[in-house]
Amino acid sequence: MMFDINELNNTYTKWNKDNIHIVDQGDFVEITTPFVDNHHDYLQVVLYYNDNGQLVLSDDGYTLNELTLYEIDYKRSLKRKEFLNQTLKSFGVTILDSDLTITFDKVKDFPRKLLNLLQCILRLSDMLLTSRSTVTSIFYEEVGIFFDDNNILKIPDVGITGTSGNENKFDYIIPASRVKKEKVIKTINKPNGDNFKYPLLSFLDIKENRAKSEFVVIANDYVNEISEKFETSFTNHGISVLRWTERKTWIDNLNPTLAI
Structure with missing residues (x-):
């Protein structure tokens, strides 16, 4: 079957006309698109002339304001x-x-x-x-930035040998x-x-060697509820679980300089 190119072009043109709404607001033009954001609202942009x-x-x-509202740090997180x-x-x-902007000279470039x-x-x-994904390295960075903002001295990426003889990796240690x-x-x-399984085994493996330490899990409950x-599984072994939303x-x- 052969495609009718004219029909495809006309259909696409009609779709654009029906779904992209342009309103003259005087100093600028408001453009409402059929694309939706994370709130399922239609994305809107504006068009204006600069000086x-x-x-x-x-x-x-x-x-960027939406990212800031949800405390997504895109300035200091290296990955973001x-x-x-x-x-x-x-x-x-x-x-x-x-503002995210694109500047151009000719109206023909508008589409x-x-x-x-x-x-x-x-x-x-x-x-x-990213707050709800499994990209743990980004959440790990968020926690580190939060510690820095609150002047918490930390040692990142620490390997501790357990009773098994294996080295267990931990995200941070806050010194005594x-x-x-x-x-x-x-x-x-x-x-x-x-x-919980792998982190719990890591804590249990070092429990004897780090008997004077406190063990802490910081859990990202921003979207995913903590089951x-x-x-x-952690608290039964004396390991604290701290909710990120309650940080x-x-x-x-956690501040070693403040008395309880």
Whole structure:
């Protein structure tokens, strides 16, 4: 069967006309697209002329403000910063203040530039999913940044040999002080299912060698609820489980310089 190219072109043109709504707001044009964000709202961008007479498409700060609202640190997390810069470069997008923008000279370039900006917005919105994904290295970075912000001295990526003779990796150690014990910490991004097994075995393997230490799990419950099985598997062995959403309530207890 042969394709009717004219029919395909007409269908695509009609779809664009029916689904992309452009409204003149005076100083700018508001464009509502059929693409949806993480709240299932239609993505909107604006088009205006800058002082140099160039056309500017902008998300009006929506994307980066949304990341900030959900406490997704794209400035200091190396992985997120790299992802941000690469995405901007791929679609020819720049940041102006907190706006994602594309600047161009000719109206005929508008459709292509609009598509580039929308693709960029959608790809960067994927960072909102990192709070619920299994990319533990990113959650590990978030925890480290949080410690830094609260002046918590930490030693990252520590290997401790257990009674098995094997080296067990832990995300952070907070050194002991005169008022508090050493904290040995693992971060777990998805605190459900069987994700407790390997971390628990690591703690049990070093329990004898680190008898004076406290063992701590920091669990990312931002989207995934902590299952009862996950939590009791640790607490039954005297290992604390700290909820990431409650971090402002427990951070002082980790500070070795503050008395309980």
